[in-house]
Amino acid sequence: MSCVKHFIGNEQETNRIPPALIRGAQNQSLSTNIDPKTEHELYVWPFQDAIRAGAASVMCSYSKFNNSYGCQNSYNMNGVLKGELGFQGFVVSDWGAQRTGIASANSGLDMAMPGSTYWQNGNLSQAVANGTVDQSRLDDMATRIIATWYRLEELNSPAFENPGFGLPASLLEPHTLVDARNPDSADTILQIAVEGHVLVKNVNNTLPLNKPKFLSLFGYDGVASTRNTPTTATKWGFGLDNTHVYPNGTFWSDAFLFSTFLSSQPAGTTGPGVALNGTMITGGGSGATTPAYIDAPYDAFARQAYQDRTLLAWNFADFNVTVDRASDHCIVFINAQSSEGWDRPELADADSDSLVEIVASQCSSTIVVLHHAGVRLVDRWIENPNITAVIYGHLPGQDSGRALVEIMYGTQSPSGRLPYTVAKRDADYGHLLAPVLPVGVDYYTQDNFTEGVYIDYKHFIAQNITPRYEFGFGLTYTTFSYASLGVSRSYANTQYLAPNSTFGEGGLTSLWETIATVTFDVTNTGSVAAAEVAQLYVGIPGGPQKVLRGFGKKLLQPGETGNFSFELNRRDLSEWTSQGWALQKGTYKLYVGKSVLDICLTSELTI
Numbered sequence: 001m002s003c004v005k006h007f008i009g010n011e012q013e014t015n016r017i018p019p020a021l022i023r024g025a026q027n028q029s030l031s032t033n034i035d036p037k038t039e040h041e042l043y044v045w046p047f048q049d050a051i052r053a054g055a056a057s058v059m060c061s062y063s064k065f066n067n068s069y070g071c072q073n074s075y076n077m078n079g080v081l082k083g084e085l086g087f088q089g090f091v092v093s094d095w096g097a098q099r100t101g102i103a104s105a106n107s108g109l110d111m112a113m114p115g116s117t118y119w120q121n122g123n124l125s126q127a128v129a130n131g132t133v134d135q136s137r138l139d140d141m142a143t144r145i146i147a148t149w150y151r152l153e154e155l156n157s158p159a160f161e162n163p164g165f166g167l168p169a170s171l172l173e174p175h176t177l178v179d180a181r182n183p184d185s186a187d188t189i190l191q192i193a194v195e196g197h198v199l200v201k202n203v204n205n206t207l208p209l210n211k212p213k214f215l216s217l218f219g220y221d222g223v224a225s226t227r228n229t230p231t232t233a234t235k236w237g238f239g240l241d242n243t244h245v246y247p248n249g250t251f252w253s254d255a256f257l258f259s260t261f262l263s264s265q266p267a268g269t270t271g272p273g274v275a276l277n278g279t280m281i282t283g284g285g286s287g288a289t290t291p292a293y294i295d296a297p298y299d300a301f302a303r304q305a306y307q308d309r310t311l312l313a314w315n316f317a318d319f320n321v322t323v324d325r326a327s328d329h330c331i332v333f334i335n336a337q338s339s340e341g342w343d344r345p346e347l348a349d350a351d352s353d354s355l356v357e358i359v360a361s362q363c364s365s366t367i368v369v370l371h372h373a374g375v376r377l378v379d380r381w382i383e384n385p386n387i388t389a390v391i392y393g394h395l396p397g398q399d400s401g402r403a404l405v406e407i408m409y410g411t412q413s414p415s416g417r418l419p420y421t422v423a424k425r426d427a428d429y430g431h432l433l434a435p436v437l438p439v440g441v442d443y444y445t446q447d448n449f450t451e452g453v454y455i456d457y458k459h460f461i462a463q464n465i466t467p468r469y470e471f472g473f474g475l476t477y478t479t480f481s482y483a484s485l486g487v488s489r490s491y492a493n494t495q496y497l498a499p500n501s502t503f504g505e506g507g508l509t510s511l512w513e514t515i516a517t518v519t520f521d522v523t524n525t526g527s528v529a530a531a532e533v534a535q536l537y538v539g540i541p542g543g544p545q546k547v548l549r550g551f552g553k554k555l556l557q558p559g560e561t562g563n564f565s566f567e568l569n570r571r572d573l574s575e576w577t578s579q580g581w582a583l584q585k586g587t588y589k590l591y592v593g594k595s596v597l598d599i600c601l602t603s604e605l606t607i
Contacts, residue, residue: 001152004050006061006094008043008076009034013343014435015445016063027438027445031064034449039080040576041543042453048085048571052506056089056148060109062097067444069099077108086505090144095286105133110141181292193396193403195531198416199389199475200378206365206388208410208477212328215305217298217314218321218359219333219352221371224296225278273349275337280371281397285340291398297333297369300401304409319355323362329388330363332356338373343435347426348377360386369393369404379424379468392418410477413530415553417474417595421457424468430459457596458544472535472548472595478526478558482534482600485520485592494607498570498581511571511581516605519565520592524556531555536566537596538605539589543575546596573607583607 009032010016016030034043047058058081061070070076071093081087090110098104101118105127112119127133168175199207279296282288298314305312315321316333323330334352338344360366360381367389370376381387391414396403407414426433432455436447454462457471492513493499501510522532536550550566573588574581587606593599 001056001148002050002054003057003059003092004047004055005059006063007047007058007070007081007091008039008061009065009449010061010063010070012435012447013341015438016061027443029063029069030436030445030447031067032447032449033066035452036578037576038449038452040581042455044080044085047081048506051081051085051087052504052512054505055087056152058087058089058091059094060091060097062094067446069097070094071097071109072100072104072107074107082108085507086503088144088505089148090141102127102132105137105141110144189397190399190403190406193399194406194412195416196394196396197403197407197414198392198394198418198473199407199414200392200418200422200469200473201382201387201390202475203385203388205477206329206367207408209329209408210410211308212310214311214313214324214327215301216323216327216330216363217301217312217333218316218323218330219355219369220274220276220316221279221333221335221369222296222298222314222316222331223278224294224299228290228294273337273344273346274352275335279333279400280335280337280395281400282395283338283340283373287340289397293398295399295401297331297401297404300405301331304405319351319358321355321358323359325362327363327365329365329367330359331367331369332359333369333371335370336372336374336376344374347375347423347433348380353380356381356387357384360384367391367408371395371400375420375422377423377426377468382468392416410528413477413528414474415476415531415533417472417533417535418469419471421460421467421471422469423460424466428460428465428467430463432459453544458547461545461596470595470597472533472551473598474533474595476530476532478524478528478530480532480556480594481523481525482592483521483523485590485601485603486518487590487603487605488517488519489605490514490516492570494583496582496584497579498574498583508581511574512569514567514569515573515583515607516568517565518550518568518590518592518603519563520601521561521563522554522556523561524558527558529555529557532562532594534564535593535595537591537593537599538568538572539591540573540575541584541586541588545589546591548596568605573605 011032012030015027060077063070065073065076068075077091081091091108092111093109093113095113098109098112098116098118101116101123104112104118105124124133124138128135128138279294281291281294298316301312304310313324313327332355334355336344336349356366356368357380364386365388366386368387369391371393373395376392378390382390391407393400393404406412423429432451436445438445451459460467492515493510494515498508499510501508503509506512518536520534522534524530524532531553533551533553535548537546538549539545540547549568549572552564552566554562554564556562570583571581574583585607587604590603590605591599592601
């Protein structure tokens with residue numbers, strides 16, 4: 001079943017774990033302090049969408065919210081989640097995140113994992129018997145859990161005769177292999193990897209490659225991990241070095257040692273900001289996945305070289321490399337590691353940047369491929385004239401190399417767009433750049449979200465900061481033109497407060513009534529087929545200048561025109577007030593384009 005996490009305000013890893021789970025810790029978990037308007041308009045928003053889509057369970061967080069622990073915060077669990085959003089599933093704690101018995105039960109926690117010192121041994125039964133927890137609350141816990149099981153009863157069909165129960169704690173013990181893969185998913189897995197790549201620089205059509213005679217490959221991220229076998233030291237059975245282990249050798253479950261490790265390293269040391277043990281295909285932590293195989297970049301380039309009779313040279317071991325000057329192109333593979341348990345120490349590491357510069361100083365056509373979670377800065381070398389192409393590869397999974405070659409050789413035109421803003425310097429992110437740390441003996445660390453909804457592109461626009469690459473940006477191998485913008489109003493009720501209506505998962509159904517529909521045409525004016533990601537931004541009166549309210553992707557052949565249509569519902573145009581979602585009277589600016597800054601068409605909507 002789906003489990004949406006972490007509810008809510010889990011926006012940094014540092015100091016999020018309760019002291020009971022960290023050896024020697026004294027501080028309470030960090031408190032993220034968010035006002036109701038910001039909470040609803042930004043942080044609740046994706047949870048609301050997930051619940052409306054049918055999410056079965058929600059996980060409450062380790063951290064505090066407005067100084068109340070996430071798994072005993074009645075305002076959020078009872079009020080927002082189960083009340084406003086109409087959530088019918090169950091709330092489960094993060095592992096060991098339950099901090100109280102009676103308070104967590106009454107506040108809406110339905111399941112404690114991996115167990116409960118507060119509820120076991122008859123404690124919960126006694127609380128019900130003496131009236132501190134109402135019988136109806138206990139019934140509600142059980143009903144939500146059992147009802148969710150029956151909701152997903154089709155999983156109990158004969159097709160799942162061997163669901164994998166009973167695996168031993170150690171995979172070194174004898175056991176039966178359970179293959180849960182669906183062969184029909186193979187093409188989808190590859191296409192997901194392809195579409196996650198974002199081309200941000202391509203000088204003089206360096207890409208796509210066309211049967212180059214000589215390629216030189218560099219960088220620690222170009223090959224697969226040298227080990228992918230079960231060990232007694234790996235908590236999760238199989239584990240890739242670069243996803244579950246830091247470069248200093250400690251496992252993610254000991255991640256609280258991270259800050260100590262950093263402080264003990266010489267200046268300039270490559271630390272946990274990179275994964276040095278093979279190509280990075282996934283982030284680390286409990287959400288990491290171990291693939292059935294890894295098709296690393298080198299593997300895919302070797303296959304392509306066989307077909308094209310291309311000569312390959314490579315050095316994936318060293319940071320100080322030499323380049324054969326006969327190379328047509330040089331490709332450098334670097335990454336930026338990220339994991340549960342710690343916040344990234346930097347947005348770019350010096351050693352990787354130095355490797356790029358060393359290659360570029362010897363190769364007139366240097367292509368950089370990054371694998372990373374989140375923002376990775378590139379301004380140390382992005383304007384170097386010898387760097388002719390740059391790809392943000394993100395976390396492509398097991399088909400990493402195959403997906404990359406699809407794009408770099410033009411089998412598919414890249415269609416990914418940046419879901420974040422890449423700054424020219426880290427200071428441009430302001431106080432959001434670094435996690436909030438305890439100061440001295442600070443037992444109750446406070447993180448006040450004073451920026452409100454002005455994060456990422458909304459922050460950059462409000463502060464008039466020019467980014468290196470803006471939100472929504474991405475290049476393709478063709479060009480597109482936009483035309484024929486139209487805005488049509490519906491007959492929906494536009495009163496100030498959302499009308500009382502039927503109530504379902506996601507909240508009031510009136511929130512989803514269409515207020516207006518925006519339509520426009522996009523034409524592929526180039527010579528190759530490619531998908532365009534058209535984006536709709538709205539200027540909310542009194543709010544951010546632009547807020548993303550729609551996007552869509554269409555594959556268009558050369559000369560083909562596609563029609564895009566985006567519906568704007570009441571929630572899209574509302575602001576959160578003390579009375580609930582409110583639709584203001586006034587003029588709403590509409591922007592349609594290729595990114596938040598590359599706007600092709602504009603209009604207005606008056607309510």
